[in-house]
Each structure stands twice: as structure tokens, then as C-alpha cells.
Amino acid sequence: MKMTFRWYGKDDPISLEYIKQIPGMKGIVSAIYDIPVGEVWPLEKIKALKSEVEAAGLELSVIESVPVHEDIKLGKPTREQYIENYCQTLRHLGQAGIKVVCYNFMPVFDWTRSQLDYRLPDGSTALIYDENDIAKMDPLKGELSLPGWDSSYTKEDLAELFADYKQIDEEKLWENLGYFINKVIPVAETEDILMAIHPDDPPWGIFGLPRIITNKANLERFIALHPSKHNGLTMCSGSLGSDKNNNFPEMLAYFGKKGRVHFVHARNVKLVGNKSFQESAHLSETGSIDMYRVIKALHEFGYTGPIRPDHGRMIWGETGKPGYGLYDRALGATYLNGLYEAITKDNVE
Ligand code: DNO
Numbered sequence: 001m002k003m004t005f006r007w008y009g010k011d012d013p014i015s016l017e018y019i020k021q022i023p024g025m026k027g028i029v030s031a032i033y034d035i036p037v038g039e040v041w042p043l044e045k046i047k048a049l050k051s052e053v054e055a056a057g058l059e060l061s062v063i064e065s066v067p068v069h070e071d072i073k074l075g076k077p078t079r080e081q082y083i084e085n086y087c088q089t090l091r092h093l094g095q096a097g098i099k100v101v102c103y104n105f106m107p108v109f110d111w112t113r114s115q116l117d118y119r120l121p122d123g124s125t126a127l128i129y130d131e132n133d134i135a136k137m138d139p140l141k142g143e144l145s146l147p148g149w150d151s152s153y154t155k156e157d158l159a160e161l162f163a164d165y166k167q168i169d170e171e172k173l174w175e176n177l178g179y180f181i182n183k184v185i186p187v188a189e190t191e192d193i194l195m196a197i198h199p200d201d202p203p204w205g206i207f208g209l210p211r212i213i214t215n216k217a218n219l220e221r222f223i224a225l226h227p228s229k230h231n232g233l234t235m236c237s238g239s240l241g242s243d244k245n246n247n248f249p250e251m252l253a254y255f256g257k258k259g260r261v262h263f264v265h266a267r268n269v270k271l272v273g274n275k276s277f278q279e280s281a282h283l284s285e286t287g288s289i290d291m292y293r294v295i296k297a298l299h300e301f302g303y304t305g306p307i308r309p310d311h312g313r314m315i316w317g318e319t320g321k322p323g324y325g326l327y328d329r330a331l332g333a334t335y336l337n338g339l340y341e342a343i344t345k346d347n348v349e
Contacts, residue, residue: 001264001340002026003333004306006059011051014326014349016056022330024337027061028053028288029102029308036152038069044091050096061306063093063261064234065198068180073107074164075176082104087187094191098264100306101188102234102295105177107168107209108161109139111239117314118278122233124313127323129202129242131275139335147307162208170210173223177212181225183215188230194305195264196232197222201239201331203246204275216251218251227258231310236265238310241276249293256301260285264295264303266336270336270343279311279323294341299347309333 004027005019011033019025030049032041053060066089069082104110114133117125140159152162168176177302188195203214210219223231233255241248255261268287270278280287298307312328314320 001295001302001307002305003337004029004308005329005333006064006308007028007053008321008324012324013320013325016053016058016327022333025058025333027059027306029062029064029306030060031063031065036211038065038085040072040085041089041092043095046092046096046098048130054216057255060098062100062102062196063098065091066093066101066105066132068105070108070161070164073105073173073176074168074181075172076164077153079179083183086184088181090184090187090191090193094193097197098193100194100196102196102263104200105173106200106211107165107173109160109209110207112206114145120278120313122281124315124328126279126313127141127311128149128278129276129345133274134206137207152175153242154174167207168210170212171274173210173212174282178225181231185226185228185231189228192349193230194232195230196234196262198265199236199239201236201242202277203240203243215240215246216254219251219255221256223260225253231264233259234263235261236266236267236280236310237289237291237294238267238269239267242269242271242339244271244274248289249297252294253301254299258295258305261301261303262263264298264305264307265310266291266307266313267332279313281313281328282335291336292339292343295336299340299343307336309336 003024006029031068031210034044035041044136072079072082106283113127114130115128119125120130133259155257199213200211205211235247240246268280268289270280271277271288284291309329309332311323314325318325318327
């Protein structure tokens with residue numbers, strides 16, 4: 001496995017220089033952030049990002065994400081142009097030598113939490129999802145907004161989107177995903193880019209919107225949409241692991257052996273109710289996911305691709321983008337590398 005770190009570009013308070021100082025850090029996961037969703041990413045911008053990362057002694061390992069326009073998810077006639085733009089962005093990424101692209105197919109909202117600064121007993125703060133609080137939230141009322149959500153929507157846009165999604169149930173969303181995949185994967189094959197869909201976070205429908213990338217059966221259905229290995233997965237322990245019915249290490253091993261795992265997000269969650277969870281430190285004993293089994297699975301199927309420590313807590317007085325501080329993610333990277341070293345040596349010595 002290759003350790004990487006998410007970096008939000010020039011606006012990220014964490015510098016590439018600091019990231020490089022984390023032991024064993026090899027690559028960066030980033031994106032072009034100033035192009036509206038649905039437009040083609042210019043080749044020059046991609047090349048500039050790559051040069052900046054390489055000048056810091058790191059590799060631009062993954063693009064996370066190239067976002068999918070809502071019209072594609074909704075299956076509107078305008079999807080044709082947006083899919084063509086998506087393909088053109090992939091061609092540019094291919095020309096720049098990018099090998100892995102992460103994206104998601106979640107209607108309207110990306111990852112969702114009820115609180116971003118929940119105080120844990122040790123004084124650190126973490127992101128949490130409380131099903132009772134979520135049930136009380138109405139994205140169409142008030143000033144509800146979370147990082148990860150596209151902030152370019154006005155209240156009116158949101159109301160319109162919600163109305164459009166009334167026509168879209170899970171089966172329709174599958175159909176629209178299949179349509180997209182069958183247009184995009186041939187381009188990814190030509191460009192030799194491994195596409196890695198991110199699971200829905202949390203892995204169940206929210207605010208009445210459907211979600212389908214949620215469990216083993218659905219991941220199986222997803223990879224069957226196109227037989228190419230370029231049609232693959234981002235295996236995110238925190239997203240899939242927040243459903244108590246998902247055995248994440250087992251799922252990882254299963255899809256890894258099929259050659260469909262192209263990117264791994266590693267973080268821990270503590271399940272605290274039927275559909276409620278708190279993000280915890282990466283260490284197994286602090287959460288519900290056995291991180292040793294996660295890394296052991298990667299070792300067993302000989303994973304050589306990128307992995308990144310996902311969301312960290314805010315510790316040691318750090319402030320910044322919730323989930324994306326330096327300190328706890330650096331601890332996470334070091335812990336994951338430690339597990340990997342131990343497991344590897346146990347198996348050869
Ligand atoms: C959350 C991230 C997600 C992820 C997208 C991928 O922290 O894991 O926002 O980047 O869902 O498209």
C-alpha cells in the first residue's frame with residue numbers, strides 16, 4: 001500500500017512541506033477546486049497542480065473527486081453534455097499521468113453529519129451522526145450547511161433539486177449510474193485511469209433522497225455494471241463501517257481479490273446506536289472497526305495502491321477544516337504504516 005494525504009490546494013492551512021514530514025508519506029490526494037461542477041478541467045490547471053505537488057517531493061496519486069453533475073444522477077437530457085465534459089476531464093487527467101480518480105454518486109449531498117465539533121471525553125472534538133438530530137434537520141429550511149456539501153446551491157436550487165428527485169427511486173438511480181458508467185469507463189480504459197466510486201456516507205438514504213452504494217450486495221451490483229477493472233471502488237472504512245451490518249474487513253478482502261479496489265480511506269467510527277455514530281481516532285480500541293483486520297486484508301490481497309488516513313479529530317488545539325486537520329491524520333498515517341510494517345514482517349521473517 002502507498003500512504004497518501006488529502007490536500008485542499010493553496011487554500012489548505014496545511015502545507016505540502018508539513019505533509020511531506022509525516023513519516024512514510026508518499027503521495028497527495030487533491031482536486032481542482034475552482035471549476036464549477038460539470039465543466040471541463042483545463043489541462044494546464046491539472047499540470048500546475050501536479051508540478052506543485054512534485055516540487056514538494058510528493059506524487060499526485062489520486063484525484064478526489066471529479067464531481068458528477070446532478071443532471072447525470074437525475075438522468076436529464078442535459079446529461080449528455082455533462083458526461084462528455086466528464087470524459088474530456090478524464091482525457092486531460094490521463095494526459096497529465098493521473099492513474100486513480102475517486103468520485104461519488106450521492107444525490108445532492110456528499111458526506112453528512114449532525115455535528116462537526118462534538119466533544120469527546122478526552123477533550124478532542126469529532127464529527128458525529130446522531131439519527132435523532134438528523135431526523136429534526138430540514139435542508140430546505142434554515143441555514144443548514146455542512147462541509148462536503150456544494151455551497152453553490154441557493155435555497156431555491158435545493159427545493160428544485162428535491163422536487164426533481166421525487167421521480168428518482170433507487171432503481172432509477174441505478175439506471176442512471178449504469179448509463180454514466182457505460183459512457184465513462186471506456187474512456188478511463190483508454191486513458192488507463194482506475195475509477196474508484198466512493199461509498200455513500202452514511203450508507204443509507206437521507207432526507208428522503210435515495211442512496212445505493214451502501215453494502216456488499218450493492219457494491220457487487222455496481223462492479224457488474226461494467227466488467228472492466230477500471231470500474232472499481234474506493235473502500236472507505238468509516239462510510240461502510242457505520243452500518244453495523246457491513247463487515248468492512250471482509251468486504252475489503254472480497255472486492256480486493258476481485259481486483260476492484262483502487263483506493264482506500266481508513267478511519268474509525270464508534271457505533272453508538274442503530275444509525276448513530278461518532279468518528280474516533282484510527283486506533284482499533286477507540287472505535288468499532290478492527291483496523292488490524294483492515295490492513296491485514298490489504299496485505300493479503302497484495303494491495304499496492306493508495307490509502308489515506310481519513311477524517312481525524314481536532315486535537316492539541318488545532319483549528320481548521322472539520323475532519324481534515326494535520327495532527328490526528330498524521331497520527332493515523334503513522335499507525336496504519338506501523339500495522340502494515342508489522343504484518344508484512346510477520347509474514348516474511
Ligand atoms: C469525506 C470524503 C468525501 C469524498 C467524496 C468522494 O470526507 O471522503 O467527501 O471525497 O465522497 O467523491
